[in-house]
Amino acid sequence: MSYNEREIIEKCRSGDKNAFEILVKHYEKKVYNMTYRMLGNKEDALDVSQEVFIKIYKSIRSFKGESSFSTWLYRLVTNTCLDEIRKRKGKKLYSIDKPVETEFGEVNRDLIDDSNGPEEQACKMEIQEIVQKAICQLPEEQRIIIILRDIQGFSYKEMAEILQCSMGTVKSRLNRGRLALKGILESSGNLLQMLTSK
Known part of the structure; x- marks a missing residue:
């Protein structure tokens, strides 16, 4: 199936869930890439990407087509990332080197080292x-x-x-x-x- 964005968006605006899935598949890597670059953390990028698509689903009817869809989408991504960055400013950070306190005493964190592979x-x-x-x-x-x-x-x-x-x-x-x-x-x-x- 060829990707006709205008047609897909119109279907999304009328509540077509299959069309929305197509839209998500088309943009999910681009949205994730941008959220990762903004937040610098894979888990946060995944969470915010999901939040972006929820916002799109809820507000796609308000998209009037005055600008391109990608412009509208990236404005939404940018604003959602900025909201997350501002929320984080008050959050406490934890060291991954510091042992975790449990009822049985301190336990060191084990992190997977996935850096093995070719030198390049x-x-x-x-x-x-x-x-x-x-x-x-x-x-x-x-x-x-x-x-x-x-x-x-x-x-x-x-x-x-x-x-x-x-x-x-x-x-x-x-x-x-x-x-x-x-x-x-x-x-x-x-x-x-x-x-x-x-």
Whole structure:
């Protein structure tokens, strides 16, 4: 079956659950990728992705088609991620190295080491992790703009629509975000050291 988005959305708006499943399958990887980049954590990304699709299901009737569906969707993803980031700011973090207290005493946590494999794959994953951690250190506005442009590949016009701001604002935030990201990566030194040791 070919994917005709306009037709699928119209069916979704009239309550067709099969059409909604098709829509989810078409966008689930893109939504997960963006939520993961924003939140830096697989479990949170899965939870927020699911929350995004629940919101879409509940509010698709309000989609008027004034902008493209993907613009509407990514605005929803961005806002949901920002809500999650703000909620987290008050949450207490726990160390994975600290033993867990049980009624039988302290128990060390056992974590699965899934980094085994070919050296190139391990190096690539390590670089991605360093870059992801650096992106997560950026202020929210810069993080969003870097993800939308440099990871998701949106145009300036699309980003202005998603973020509901001018193209000038988009360009200036992107420039500041890239400079900040470069500074974070340079100050950590890990990435540069890994790339020059090859």
